[in-house]
Amino acid sequence: MKLTYLTMLLLFANQVISPSNLVVTYKGETVADVQPADFAIPYLDEPILDEEKYSEFIKELEEDIYQEPVNATLNDSGEIVAGKAGYTLHRQKFRDLFYTYFLNKQPVEIEAPVLKVHPRVDKELLAMIRTKRIGQYITYFNSNNEERAHNIALAAEAVNNYVVFPGKTFSFNEVVGKRTKEKGYLPAPEIVRGEVSEGIGGGICQVSSTLFNAVDRIGVKILQRYSHSKSVPYVPSGRDATVSWYGPDFSFKNNLNQPLLIRAKAAYGNMEINIYSSDIVEYKPREVPNASKELRRDMEMFGE
Incomplete structure (x- = not known):
């Protein structure tokens, strides 16, 4: 009974000390915290990514990161007010980073890669x-x-x-x-x-x-x-x-x-x-x- 209790305690301690979480940050703030098991197809010997779950994750992550560009405008005096670029998730770069984490199952922190989105009107x-x-x-x-x-x-x-x-x-x-x-x-x-x-x-x-x-x-x-x-x-x-x-x-x-x-x-x-x-x-x-x-x-x- 003591051995079983000690074994459970060690397992719990190991989970706390060595988590396999992926932490995604953007501009220094955490925007996602996930585990590889959440995206794996169960009951398979080799880790295979569940594309449907990954797509849902990417969609939510992109919504959190997306910053809409601002078009240039004319003010009431007819002067031009410069536009401002926006940003969106760089999907391909993020997928490469995510897949490395998914296969290695090691804890890692990723700064979300982004693409600049130019305004329609400059x-x-x-x-x-x-x-x-x-x-x-x-x-x-x-x-x-x-x-x-x-x-x-x-x-x-x-x-x-x-x-x-x-x-x-x-x-x-x-x-x-x-x-x-x-x-x-x-x-x-x-x-x-x-x-x-x-x-x-x-x-x-x-x-x-x-x-x-x-x-x-x-x-x-x-x-x-x-x-x-x-x-x-x-x-x-x-x-x-x-x-x-x-x-x-x-x-x-x-x-x-x-x-x-x-x-x-x-x-x-x-x-x-x-x-x-x-x-x-x-x-x-x-x-x-x-x-x-x-x-x-x-x-x-x-x-x-």
Whole structure:
């Protein structure tokens, strides 16, 4: 009995003194602590990696390490704010390191190898495509309707500084994302099946409609565009673009030879969108009717 107890004590002590853990660190902090047995296919004489378990581990590790790059932008003064590179796990290098540990079953600490992720838009590109304004559209809203004005400004901020490369598609729903309380959107009037009702994010269709008219003026290819079930006062009849997270989207394709820069701002009752590109952009301007300034005074009780 004493021998059995002593044997168990020694085994436990050996586990404490000589663990076979793999500790993964990133920037000096531990992001994972695992054992080889967790990734081995059981009941085999030779250690064979369970690829499914390893893939799940890598996915979680990558999510912990990933740092999204930040695009270069223009501030309110028109000055370029430089972008910032991001980082992601270097999968191949990590697999080589992991496999050595898996076969040797020796305790080891690995600093996660990473790859630099460059931003989509750097300051050099932004400097090139901000030079020429090729499209503009302005609509008007009642700034005294604070909830609706707030939603309009929030959606305008989401599309501001977005760059659409040649051959690529812009989706309003994809770029702006789901309109939720957590993102700061407020209940405001909106049109649902021809009736005015309260909804989170009411007002954002004015942003999508303003954008539609701005890009339509430069002749891009409109892919999706739907009108409201009743007329809206902020654009001429038939010139609106309704959007809904679970419903219609507004999207267009940049069929021009240069990237397009969207500049959007909502303030003092004006929703303004300007489209910029480089000096060598080739496009054919289109006639699009302007929104009426007189409509703003009629909007006090209006909701989308």
